[in-house]
Amino acid sequence: MADNRSAAAAAVGPLLLPRKKSSSAAQYTRSASHAGDELRSFRACLRWMCIDHTDGPRSAGSWAVFFLLAVAAPAAVTLALPASAPPRPLDGQVQVSLTLAATLAFLSLCSLLRVGLRRLLCIDRLRHDSDEVRAGYTAQLNRSFRVLACFLAPCSLADAAYKVYWYWIAAPFRSPWWNAAACALETASWVYRTAVFFMICVLFRVICYLQVLRMVGFAREFGRFADVAVVLEHHRRIRDQLRRISHRYRRFIIFCLVLVTASQFSALLATTRPHARINIATAGELALCSVSLVAGLLVCLHSAAKITHKTQAITSVAAAWHADATIHAFDNDLEDPDPALPTATGYLAPANAYRVAPGEESDGYGDDDDDDTRSEDSIDESKLVPFQVNNMCFQKRQALVNYLENNRAGITVYGFVVDRTWLHALFMIEFSLVMWLLGKTVGIS
Structure with missing residues (x-):
């Protein structure tokens, strides 16, 4: 049975990388996934994390595990501790912050996975991209789990060490087996809640990285496009994809920002109040919780700001391309009236002004006998003088630059573009609130 499945998967082929001797993009139009594609690691990770909503029983099991590890386990251990x-004193704040963050991430994953993992990761849109973009996205998919481990492993190991230290020193229960069971249950609850929160952050990072790859390839091959309409269509396709990503993740980003801000201000207020006992035994777990939540939020904000910056930077690339094409057009007009350059309708080198379209050979001015049958209102670019063709080309390029300047794409949160300016304003607001809170607690003015 396993051999048959592997053979079937091999026959279908990967989702991202093209098969050999096949340059057609038609193979990327397939919408069905299989067990041997590049998404098998994501599916396995989601199953191990008990986040599987493919059918009713698995969805019920996912909700049961979430309620057990995110809600029941920390509450049971807290209530079972003897007087x-x-x-x-800070344990309640830690548990509430982690549970709310895990709940937000779990509900967001449930909503996002309804469209399917393939559509969520934008793999169905890769048929329009180059082989370099597909290869880079495949490498990023494989690397995403190392990124998840880099965030999850240090926090989990530090919390496990803290839990072992606390239960070893405090020993709240008389039986060492009860102490070990409570320590293991709290550690499992911490790892589960942190993993769910980091998982959605890493998914958002992977999706944004695909858009970065698209924009880098788009900017690298900008001058190679044969037509301004091709450039415009490519940019509109990327802009539409960014709008769809923003719509899917905007609630998670805004609620995550509010939750992390509230938890950090609550932690700051609790640690700076008068007569607060702050040491590794009382505030160590609070520090780990704060680092985990802030790290996840920064991953999302950095990914969103990066793709927004890359997308908006394409305007400068278009302006440079427009200036270069205009300058070279006039230089070629003066130096070489008939350069041997390839025909390009969009880049519009002046060679187009002197080249006759294939199948319409004439003496250069097109005064054939059948010209009278053509419409007088139609425009034949092969018969225009160089100035007219260059003027039309200039207007096309100028219109494209104006469009890019007035239609800046990027990740948005309810209309606000998540760029560096937005992050600077957010930082100043947060810093002002911190200074105000410190002024109320420790007297900083």
Whole structure:
């Protein structure tokens, strides 16, 4: 049975990389996935994290595991601790912050996965892109789990060490087995909630990286496009994809920003209040929680700002392309009236003004006998003088530059573009609130 599945998967082929001796993009129009494609690691990771909503029983199991590890486990351990146990004044704040973050991430993943993992990762749109973009996206898909491990492993190991230290020193239960069970249950709950939160952040990072690859390839091959209409269509396709990504993730980004801000201000208020006992036993877990939440938020904001910056930078590339084409057009008019250059309708080198379209050979001015049958209102670019052709080409390029200047694409959150200016304003607001809170607690003015 396993051999048959592997053979079938091999026959279907990968989703991203093209098969050998096949340059057609038609193979990327397939919408069905299979067990041997590049998404098998994502599917396995989601199943191991118990986030699988492909059918009713698996969805019910995912909700049961979430309720057990994200809600019931921390609440049960907190309520089971005896009154003689050393106090943990900041534990309630830590548990509430992590549970709310995991709930937000879990609900967002449930909503996003309804469209399917293939559509969520924008793989169905790769048929319009080059082989370099597909290869780069495949490498990024494989690298995404290392990124997830880089965030999850240090936080989980640090929290496990903290839990072992606390239960070893405090020993709230008389039986060491109860202490070990409570420590293991709290550690599993922490790892699960942190993994769910980091998972959606890494998914957003991977999706944004695909758009970065598209924009880099678009800018690199900008001058090679044969027509301004091709450039315009390519940019509109990327802009539409960014709008769809923004619509899917805008609620998660805004709620994550509010949640992380509220948790950090609550932690700051709790640690700077008078007579607060701050040491590794009381505030160590709070520090780990704050680092985890802030790291996930920064991953999302950095990815969104990066793709927005790359998308908006295409305007300068178009302006440079427009200036270069205009300058070379006049230089070629003066130096060589008939240069042997390839025909390009969009880049519009002046060679087009002197070249006759294939199948319409004439003496250069097109005064054949059948010219009278043509419409007087139609425009035949092969019969225009160089100035007229260059003027039309200039207007096309200028219209494209104006369009790019007035239609800046990027990741948006309810109409606000997540760029560097937005991040600077957000930082100043957060910094002002921090200074105001410190002024109320420790007297900083």
